Amino acid sequence: MKKQLLSALSAILLAGTMFGAASAAEVKSIAILTPEEGTDYGWNQQGVDAAKAAAKAAGVEVVVAQGLGYGDVRPTLRELAEEGASLLIAHASGYNTAAPEIAKELNVPVAIVDTPSALSKGLIADYTLSGHEGAYLAGRLAAKMSRSKTVGIVVSGEPPSWNSQSSAFAKGVKEENGDVKVIYAVIGPAAYSDAAGGKRVTESVIAAGADIIFGQGNGSSFGMLQAVETTKAADGGKVLFIDVIGDKSPIDKGFLLSSVVWNIEPVYAAMIADLKADTFGTKSYAIGLKDDSVKLLKTPQIPDDVWGDVQKIREDIISGKIKVEPVFEATAVRALMSDVKE
Amino acid sequence: MSDLFSELFLGALLFGAMTAAVPLLLAGLGEQISEKAGVLNIGIEGMMIFGAYTGFVGAYYSGSLWFGFLTGALGGAVVASIMVLLCVRIGLNQIVIGIGLTLGFDGLTALLHHFQFSRTYPRLAAAEITAIPLLSDIPVIGPAFFRHHLLVYLAVLLVGVMVYVYRRTQLGLNLQAAGDKPAALDVAGVDVVRTRTVAVLSTGVLAGLGGAYLADVGAGIFVPFITNGAGFLGIVLAMLARGRPLWVLLGALVFGLCLSLTTALQVAGINIPTDVIQMIPFLAVMAMLVIFGRRSQLPAALGIPYVRGAR
Numbered sequence: 001m002k003k004q005l006l007s008a009l010s011a012i013l014l015a016g017t018m019f020g021a022a023s024a025a026e027v028k029s030i031a032i033l034t035p036e037e038g039t040d041y042g043w044n045q046q047g048v049d050a051a052k053a054a055a056k057a058a059g060v061e062v063v064v065a066q067g068l069g070y071g072d073v074r075p076t077l078r079e080l081a082e083e084g085a086s087l088l089i090a091h092a093s094g095y096n097t098a099a100p101e102i103a104k105e106l107n108v109p110v111a112i113v114d115t116p117s118a119l120s121k122g123l124i125a126d127y128t129l130s131g132h133e134g135a136y137l138a139g140r141l142a143a144k145m146s147r148s149k150t151v152g153i154v155v156s157g158e159p160p161s162w163n164s165q166s167s168a169f170a171k172g173v174k175e176e177n178g179d180v181k182v183i184y185a186v187i188g189p190a191a192y193s194d195a196a197g198g199k200r201v202t203e204s205v206i207a208a209g210a211d212i213i214f215g216q217g218n219g220s221s222f223g224m225l226q227a228v229e230t231t232k233a234a235d236g237g238k239v240l241f242i243d244v245i246g247d248k249s250p251i252d253k254g255f256l257l258s259s260v261v262w263n264i265e266p267v268y269a270a271m272i273a274d275l276k277a278d279t280f281g282t283k284s285y286a287i288g289l290k291d292d293s294v295k296l297l298k299t300p301q302i303p304d305d306v307w308g309d310v311q312k313i314r315e316d317i318i319s320g321k322i323k324v325e326p327v328f329e330a331t332a333v334r335a336l337m338s339d340v341k342e
Numbered sequence: 343m344s345d346l347f348s349e350l351f352l353g354a355l356l357f358g359a360m361t362a363a364v365p366l367l368l369a370g371l372g373e374q375i376s377e378k379a380g381v382l383n384i385g386i387e388g389m390m391i392f393g394a395y396t397g398f399v400g401a402y403y404s405g406s407l408w409f410g411f412l413t414g415a416l417g418g419a420v421v422a423s424i425m426v427l428l429c430v431r432i433g434l435n436q437i438v439i440g441i442g443l444t445l446g447f448d449g450l451t452a453l454l455h456h457f458q459f460s461r462t463y464p465r466l467a468a469a470e471i472t473a474i475p476l477l478s479d480i481p482v483i484g485p486a487f488f489r490h491h492l493l494v495y496l497a498v499l500l501v502g503v504m505v506y507v508y509r510r511t512q513l514g515l516n517l518q519a520a521g522d523k524p525a526a527l528d529v530a531g532v533d534v535v536r537t538r539t540v541a542v543l544s545t546g547v548l549a550g551l552g553g554a555y556l557a558d559v560g561a562g563i564f565v566p567f568i569t570n571g572a573g574f575l576g577i578v579l580a581m582l583a584r585g586r587p588l589w590v591l592l593g594a595l596v597f598g599l600c601l602s603l604t605t606a607l608q609v610a611g612i613n614i615p616t617d618v619i620q621m622i623p624f625l626a627v628m629a630m631l632v633i634f635g636r637r638s639q640l641p642a643a644l645g646i647p648y649v650r651g652a653r
Contacts, residue, residue: 036566037452039460067452069567158616185608186616188601193567196365196560197601200358204605207354219565222463226562230468234350251463330616338611 027275029061030054030268031085033073035092036193036218038066042246043218046262047091054268060086070094070190077102077110087111087275089268093159094190100124109280111271114160120281125274127267127285128328130161131244132168133317134260134294135214136324138242139172140313141258141296142212143180144306148234150181152210153337154202154224156191156217163333164326165244165260169214170336171324183208184337191220198223206231206239212257214242228255240301247297259297266293290318349482351609355602356486361560363598364497365390365552365569369576370583370590371504372418372548377580378508379541380521382645384440385425387573388447389546390553393418395451397554398564402464410558411493411551418550421447422543430538433647444573452566459564469559491559493551504587517541518585521641524648534648549573579627584640593627600626 030051038048048064055062063085065076073095080088081102088110090099096112103110103123111125118124142151151173153166170182183205187197198220202213211233215224221243228241240257247261267285274280287293296314298307316322327333369386376383383389397414401407421443429436469491478488508514519527520537528534556572557564575597583589600623607619 037456037460039456041463067449067456067566069448069452183609184611185605186620188570188604189617189620191570193565194570195563195565195568196362196556197570199561200362200601201605204351204354204358204602205609207351208348208609209351219567222465222563222565223561226465229465230562250461253465334616 027058027060027086027272029063029085030087030089030272031063031065031080032089032091033068033076033080033095034064034066035068035070035094036066038064040218040246041248041251042221042243044091046245046264047089050264050268051089053265054272057265057269058272060272070192072098074098074102078106081106081108087271087280089271109275111268116284119284122278122281125271125281125285127264127271128160129262129264129267129285129287130164130326130328131260131262131287131294132164132326133289133324134262134296135165135168135244136172136317136322137289137296137310137314138214138258138260139169139174140176141172141302141306141310142169142214142242143173143176144309145240145257145302146180146212147237148209148211149177149179150183150209151212151214152183152185152202152205152208153214154185154187154198154205154217155215156187156194156198156220157189158186158330158333160328162216162244163330164328165216166214167327167333167336168324181209182337183210184334187217187220192217193219195220195223195226199227202227203231206233209234210239211235211237212240212242214244216244225255229253243297249297249299252299254301256297256299257301258299261295261297262287263293263295266291289314352482353485355606356482356599357489358605359595359598359602360487360490360494361598362601363594364494365556365560365572366575366579366597367497367501367591367594368548368552368555369573370579370594371500371587372545372552373576373580374504374583374585374587374590375517375541375548376545377644378517378521378585378641379538380524380641380643380646380648381425381429381538381542381545382436382440383425383542383545384437384577385421385443386440386545386549386576387569387571388440388443388445389418389421389549390556390569390573390576391444391451391567392421392447393546393550393553394557394568395454395553395564396420397550398466398557399458401466401554401558407466407469407491407493407558411554414554414558415547415551418546418548418553419543420546421550422546425546426539426542429647430535430542433649436645436647448567451564455564455566463563463565466558466562468562491555493555493559497555498591501587501591508585508587518641520648521643524643528648528650534650538648549576552576581640582628582632593630596630597623597627 032051034044036044093114099110202224228239243259393414396417397410400413401410428434472492474488478484524534579593604619
């Protein structure tokens with residue numbers, strides 16, 4: 001009897017150990033691929049930092065493949081998959097073709113951006129994130145702060161995430177003050193690293209009267225920042241810059257008005273949880289003001305009373321009193337910009 | 343709309359056009375030298391990006407844009423020397439090596455940037471402007487075309503120098519012969535390999551200078567992949583201009599002007615797809631050069647390594 005009890009106990013312990021190992025084995029490591037270095041105070045850095053934080057919280061390893069550029073990343077995806085990554089996060093819209101191909105070829109889960117229609121259970125998840133609620137707040141802030149009553153939006157491409165922020169920013173401006181003009185300019189098709197283009201276009205937008213620039217661009221945003229730092233507004237005063245996704249405060253020279261800061265960690269954490277629960281690829285992920293995964297950066301350039309007003313608007317968005325709908329389509333954004341330019 | 347298109351705005355648009363045109367002009371003129379001598383220099387993008395990096399490093403640490411231009415030109419020449427060794431001296435495939443150089447130096451400069459600047463992102467002060475007396479006072483045109491960094495005027499003057507070299511000097515004839523009939527040049531007692539070496543190194547210097555201008559003046563900062571295909575546009579300009587420096591200048595200017603036109607159309611709130619607007623520069627350059635440059639020829643030995651005695 002004693003022998004049988006010991007055998008049963010051993011079996012239970014062994015089964016428990018095996019079950020535990022199987023569970024842990026489901027997500028052993030995750031990998032993130034970024035087009036630029038994860039030190040850009042923006043899209044790439046937020047992605048890399050979030051992946052590291054989510055992996056640490058989940059107790060899994062993380063592999064960071066950064067600075068891969070905007071070309072063909074299939075070899076890197078294959079290599080990471082063959083090394084045993086349980087999840088490949090393809091952190092660039094330019095990877096949306098290659099990553100699903102590799103997912104199907106090697107049967108490894110991938111996460112891509114800006115393609116909600118690509119969901120595939122267990123294989124492909126999409127995280128089309130949008131900080132539109134934060135961008136709306138930024139628009140309200142810009143309209144309050146603009147001296148020239150003209151603000152500019154400069155973007156280095158028209159991916160869905162940025163479209164929704166551009167449109168929300170413009171709506172915020174107009175709802176705060178209908179007399180404020182909004183100028184919209186795209187640097188070029190996928191001009192994400194075109195810092196010279198960012199500077200050139202921003203200088204033109206400033207010359208057209210803008211004294212606050214809402215800039216969306218990876219490497220190109222440094223060109224926008226450079227333009228803001230070296231170009232005077234029409235009244236001879238300072239031009240201010242509102243950034244997105246990251247926090248450029250550590251390199252600011254006094255021209256950063258704010259930033260729509262994203263925290264992507266909850267998204268990646270949810271992906272890991274979904275992988276473990278076998279629900280990966282079945283739903284979309286979102287960020288927002290409610291859990292502070294989107295927030296507006298407070299800088300010394302923002303007076304306290306203005307900041308207080310903006311915080312009240314934030315509360316109204318969270319409570320549902322103000323609804324900010326995302327607009328992802330570029331055509332809809334352009335139509336909106338034509339309507340709000342005067 | 344009319345108040346948007348103020349003198350200040352139009353001036354800024356045209357100023358931006360010139361700023362965008364200069365790196366293309368330098369890269370295009372550089373590529374033209376290589377092509378004249380029979381070397382298809384696909385690696386010019388790698389020369390530009392390394393020139394942009396070394397040019398920025400030079401300007402940032404010395405505080406002098408001119409020193410930055412010098413280090414940028416040298417950086418381009420370093421990459422060109424690899425092209426010389428592998429393609430001109432050893433005779434490897436020019437396209438393969440060119441692509442390799444571009445990819446390699448894209449990666450190398452991104453890596454160097456990561457270690458040096460990725461936490462601080464230093465920016466340069468605004469470039470010093472040289473105003474040309476009287477001309478710079480003309481409304482709109484003056485601030486747009488006659489208030490630039492001195493290098494801009496020198497780049498335009500270089501076009502005239504190149505025309506003179508190609509038409510009036512022995513060096514120009516040698517370059518032409520190295521690209522059209524290298525064996526004939528060899529028979530005439532001129533070293534083909536040396537001629538092509540000089541050509542490719544000159545390309546590196548000009549491409550590196552273009553990259554340095556792009557980073558130091560155009561952007562005021564270096565970020566990875568900053569050239570964003572400018573070197574390839576230089577190749578397009580050189581190939582379509584087919585040996586004529588003036589057409590490279592015109593192509594670069596048309597491209598720059600069309601870039602500014604795309605901004606103007608967007609600022610005006612014209613509701614047509616941005617992609618369509620942004621096709622304008624490329625379509626305009628191709629249309630102009632196809633219409634006006636179609637009678638000229640590309641060198642007969644372009645892309646073919648020279649081996650003495652080979653048939």
